[in-house]
Amino acid sequence: MLTECMQVIAGAWAPNVIWSLRAGPRRFNELKSDIPPVSSKVLSARLSELESRGVLLRHVRPTSPPSVEYELTDLGLELIPALEAIVQVGHKLKQLQGYQFEQDAAE
């Protein structure tokens, strides 16, 4: 069970995508800006995976230039507290024993 369920947030930058969407819908290039090291290819792959898993929704607006918005589903929103809990533990580990993390500007 655990292993399969973990697939929901598997893949590079998947947690970051969910994290970036926690405050509301965002567009492709906004997400790309939120997560500088991610490439278009990988971001695109992750978004389509997360969509097919029911974590997020994709809205295409027939404007010119094209505009696509992504937002979390109700189920996707339920992942936020989980990620927050992990971040909490990470923080405490950092403080308690000076565990070295790499630099990362994003909250």
Next chain:
Amino acid sequence: MLTECMQVIAGAWAPNVIWSLRAGPRRFNELKSDIPPVSSKVLSARLSELESRGVLLRHVRPTSPPSVEYELTDLGLELIPALEAIVQVGHKLKQLQGYQFEQDAAE
């Protein structure tokens, strides 16, 4: 921040190890039995990583044959609710839209 904190549960079978230890201390081969597909090498690697990160403790008992127990630290225990939340979402996705998971005997 998120990215570094996620490192705490990174690596194959790391979440499973934490999951298996949630009910109390377990020995190396018990963990290996709990997580059939994991190899000794990887389990060993993961345990030492998780130990160095402060997620779990390693107790060596000077018996013969050797006996080593692993148990979660307080910080490690804080990860349990996070994993449970993810499992909850996984379950709901499975039910709501018949998303196909692979077979897995473990709870």
Next chain:
DNA sequence: CCGAATCCAGCGAGATACTG
């Protein structure tokens, strides 16, 4: 029983370039 050492293969991520 609990690992460490070695070797190897695969997959997935990164870079780059291109399109509607």
Next chain:
DNA sequence: CAGTATCTCGCTGGATTCGG
């Protein structure tokens, strides 16, 4: 703007073997 198409490369995990 929002992706897709290739290609390469490196890491990580699997299998196996050996040791305290």
